Amino acid sequence: MPSIVTPQGVVHYEVVGSGPPAILIHGWTQAWNTWRSTIETFHKQYRLYAPDLWGFGLSDKERRGSFNVTDFIELIPQFMDALGIVKVPIMGHSMGGTTALGVALKYPERVRKVGVVGSPIDGRSLSIFLKFASNGNIAHMLLSGENQPLLKTFLRLWSPFVSRQNPQLFYDMTVNNSSGFTVESFYSSIDSLRQTDLREDIKDLQMPAMGVYGARDVIVNPRQIKLFDTLVPNGKSFYIEDAGHFPMWDTPDKFNKAFREFMEMDEN
16 A cells, blocks of 8 residues: 655555546545445546554554544545645545534535445544443543453344444455554544534535435444435535445445446535
8 A cells, every 4th residue: 555644644545546536535444445345446437545543554653642523534635636636526424524524614625525334423423332432441441452252252243233234344344454453543533423413514515415325324323314405515425324324335236336426426
């Protein structure tokens, strides 16, 4: 994976494809490879950039003072500056989608259109399990070396609920990606996401926007799609009945249809 140096830390990323660029942002406890299947499907049509957020994957952890959504919002334009990208479509999954909305609101001149996948607009829509995960003491307990079997057991039990169609993929990806985050990035990022509320801000979103939500999502309340539909002026939404929190894994054909429509949305 290539990497670039931003004013606030090193960012590792994957880039594949040729054509118009787009940025894909992963969610909590994951990394760029959340988007692997999407990249494999669309790399002949688009040049797709998938960065690891600070504190996750192979991006900077040691030199970071915090791992909040506000930090991630600043990461994206710094990432674009380093790569010479002026303006681009951005789509994010879960916490990455909330980050994408934040970038679109703060830096609208850098974002052609914005897409969210299973993302909270109001952080209170997160599962109660994630409230516990935002507690530093619980995070230390879960992620300490001697408790790794406990974490794996919890993930094994939870996987069928998170990804109804592909629980093994969720389990494998999360276990593999767990080496890429620290205790602090684990709990502080989700704590900041819980405290994020964009309900008033997104009323001013002027660019095209898309929301994709799975009806069986147990991490973010899928009724967030109602907020999206009600509050986003130029929004279009997809509600996928048989998908959970990861529509790109659960129902790839339906998700790819949504992604294709997102990339083709009129920017005028």
